[in-house]
Amino acid sequence: MKDASPRTLLHNLPVESYVVAFTVVLWLILAVTAPNFLTGDNISNMMRQVSISGIIAIGVLCTIIIAGIDLSVGSVAAFCGVLVAQLLSHGLDVPLAIVLTLAAGILIGALNALSVGKLGIPAFIVTLAGLQVYRGLALLISGGMTVGGLPPGIKEFARGSLFHIPNLFLTLLAVAIIVHYFLSFTRTGRYLYALGSNSEATRRLGIPVFRITLIAYVLCSGLATLAGILLVSRLSVASPSMGNAYELQAIAAVVVGGASLFGGRGTVLGTVAGAILFTTMSNGAVLLDVDPFWEMVLEGLLIALVVYLDNLQKKRLSGV
Amino acid sequence: MFRKFALAASVTAFPLLLATAAQAQDTVSVIVKATTSEYWQWVFKGAEQAGKDLNLTIEELGSPKDDAAAQISILESAAGKKPAAIVISPTIYEALGDPIAAVTAAGTPVIVIDSGAKTDQYAAFLTTNNETGGRAAADAMAQCIKERTGKAAGKVAFLTAMAGHESLDSRDKGFKDGLAAYPELTLVGNRVANNEEAEGMSLTADMLTKDSDLVGLFADNAQMGTGAGTAISEKSLGDKFCLVAFDSDKGEVEHLNDGSIYALVIQDPFMMGYAGVWYGYAAAHGVRLPRLVDTGVGVVTKANMNDPAFAGLLDVTKRSLSPFTGK
The missing domain is CATH 3.40.50.2300 (Response regulator)
Structure with missing residues (x-):
């Protein structure tokens, strides 16, 4: 019993402990070694930098929880970013353009859910196709060119802040709180975990499996669309090349944040912490002047290490 | 030219x-x-x-x-x-x-x-000749720094769009070679992005955090130019900082216009x-x-961007080929 108590403690560690611990340690190291790290300017920079990738990662988390995946998020962000820019440059009002673009994003999510849930095509394949299709559509509707000439109001959002907290980061916080509440405190949200843990049992319990799938993919594409609109606000132009490889960054943040690619496991807090960890690493690499090629190697090793530690804990959980 | x-x-x-x-x-x-x-x-x-x-x-x-x-x-x-x-x-x-x-x-x-x-x-x-372009960027940057601070001195850096691309490597080499002519300009950093605007923007902001006295940056393609230009414009540093970028797309031209980019090497x-x-x-x-x-290659600054000779090079829709076909 005596030496069982530290074990029990390990058993009860929440899934996001490792990523939070790593992030805190990295922050402490950088606070000591990089003189400009803990400055108001740098922290507000990092808040802006993490926001868009964090929002996309929260969306991808929803699909990973149901044992799915969404590889199309980077392309969807680019397509919807170009779409909103095209609508705006053709003189549509900002709110109308945003609503139409979000509707397009939701439609994309619904199509993904239909292909996965009704046609039975694996999510990996459906969204891999989407990765190509929406990048292609982004190129088509922009003619391969950068779309500029946007109304000044669109830039102001990404540049603005409220009580010194950037609007972009406030958006991430709002998304995180809403999705966290949904996943943890609503019945439908809990069904996402159930579906990811055991789809057959979930089906037999009479839980509307397709509706859950639909919610997960619509949330994911919807958030990628929101991220695309924010990206346009941040860059003040839309380019068909933006959002490149964001799907991989998002999956890395989700997995480092303690989610399982086999479904049923993962939290918003862990995912946001994962996104913060990667943003901190790339910020720290510049501040400490780490060779950019080493930075890539270190980021890759970090993913492997955190997931390894996390798996060790999972093994303990399944009873050693 | x-x-x-x-x-x-x-x-x-x-x-x-x-x-x-x-x-x-x-x-x-x-x-x-x-x-x-x-x-x-x-x-x-x-x-x-x-x-x-x-x-x-x-x-x-x-x-x-x-x-x-x-x-x-x-x-x-x-x-x-x-x-x-x-x-x-x-x-x-x-x-x-x-x-x-x-x-x-x-x-x-x-x-x-x-x-x-x-x-x-x-x-x-x-x-x-990409190396010539890189050297032209170094010259434009030195000229800008001299205009703004009185002499071509201070810390500069460059932003590479992707690793291992011959034309980008040549531009960077040309830029570094070109800097050699200005002994008081010191190269303090180089970051490599994923050829993506937002990443170029983040890296630029981070480089400015690391060296707050950075006076110049060379962005070696259009994506990097747009990203770096957005970072400079967000910090309203346009009239103090000397950003020189390669190529011209709509984002870069907007930043040339609002003063965030000093010169484009086109x-x-x-x-x-x-x-x-x-x-x-x-x-x-x-x-x-x-x-x-x-x-x-040519160098366009805000001062000469409205020169008719550059119109078709900054915006392809205005391109006329009169010298070639008589149209």
């Missing part, structure tokens, strides 16, 4: 071709590095114009992102259709050498544009596409071509 005259002379030397072109719809395939970049769309626009002038069908090809393996497959399938000529911009110097030589050996003339390939089996090579992609097709067609009809043509 732009060496258009050499091109003009060789292009106007083939008036007879127009007559023969009118009879049959020959095809010229144009293969670019990446269709997602505005730069390559300008190459296509130039090629389309040449297609119209010569009554040719232009096949526009390329993978969305720089991808050598995909480009080799595209080249091979394009060559299989036996077009009159192929115009290609090789993604990777070493990788495209042998495939280009094979197409030439099979009897289809190949015009290489923009970046080189490891072979001498091509009909002509139309390119920007190439002539339209001409590479236009002359590439002309050369390809000429080669298909046995015309001997110059092996190497430099399409030139």
